[in-house]
Amino acid sequence: MNTVIAFIIIFGTLVFFHELGHLIMAQRAGILCREFAIGFGPKIFSFKRKETVYTIRLLPIGGFVKMAGEDPEVIEIKPGHTVGLLFNEQNEVEKIILNDKEKYPDALVIEVEQIDLDHAMRISGYEAGNEDILTGYNVSQTSFYIADGEEIQIAPYNRQFGSKTVWQRIKAIAAGPIMNFILAYVILVALGFIQGVTVDDPVLGKLTKDGRAAEAGLMQGDHIVSINGEKMNSWTDVVQTVQKNPEKKMNVVIDRDGKESTVQVVPEAVKADGKSIGRFGSYPPTENGFLKVISSSGTTVISTAGLILTNLQKIVTGQFSLDMLAGPVGIYDMTGEVAKQGVLTLMQFAAFLSINLGIVNLLPIPALDGGRLLFLFVEAIRGKPINREKEALVVFIGVAFLMLLMLVVTWNDIQRLFL
Incomplete structure (x- = not known):
């Protein structure tokens, strides 16, 4: 049980700060972030603050920030659809009701003729009983869909990921791994003040x-x-x-x-x-001097990152062994062994994992942050984005590769544990 708790706390903390980096820089760029999630699978806890829903999900093996415009919008309204409209004090459409319109008796029901919720933010249609009169309405920049009783904020183009400059998008993606390096540094500084740094x-x-x-x-x-x-x-x-x-x-x-x-x-x-x-x-021997702790912690982050990169280089150059890799099962087992040695050793292990997570995420592999950054750098050089269909194909191949690698590594972890 102690291993389970230690694993969830450590892995959850690393993922939390990684995703927090994405969230902070995305919000600073003005991107609408619909969800900040720790874990995958069914939601077990959630709350909403301002525009973002914060969730904890069942499987503690990662997380994500759902930014508007990164994926196709889940709701699409086409001409001929019937919707209900609720207005704000400025007589702008504040909510667009997709179903269960009878629950909103004050809503104006129209049959949609034209709709643009990306740029013009306008909807027009025919009211019941006035089928010959086409009426247009301005839609608020902070409007919502209502579907099955759930409110989903509409994202105008200027709030979508793709509308931002290349540099803003690079910062939003790179902030996750960078936050992992910062977290590792903070942990090492705390350890340095607690137990000193080696001299x-x-x-x-x-x-x-x-x-x-x-x-x-x-x-x-x-x-x-x-x-x-x-x-x-x-x-x-x-x-x-x-x-x-x-x-x-x-x-x-x-x-x-x-x-x-x-x-x-x-x-x-x-x-x-x-x-x-x-x-x-x-x-x-150890020292507790302020400057010594600050400088030594930075040196440790750099040297640890160098060691991880050296091992990755061995994999690329063919000096490969599955024993050099560990998946969730292997990390879980290592966490249990480290936890037996006390909290301070566990903190040091967390710092190492945080550095490892930051570096792995920066690898130029599609579906990882590094792969997304590679596409953005290519866009910056070309002056125009890569074809979305080609990018989607490369990402799909990257995801398939990562899933296959994860299966192989996990099987190897299980063999080490039980065979």
């Missing part, structure tokens, strides 16, 4: 209770001067020397409060990558 000094950090260093009398804060006569200039030097001496006696010269002394330590032998290495039970 590469030859100084002992926190010691494990039953570790060989504590048993030998070493203490947190001891400065390692030399090991077996070899000068230690960094924590990296200390780690490498200890790893080379499993179950071997080492003469460790330390500086404690300005006084040097020699302590004998026998590193414990542990297995790593099929071979035995030494470990004496000490964490690296």
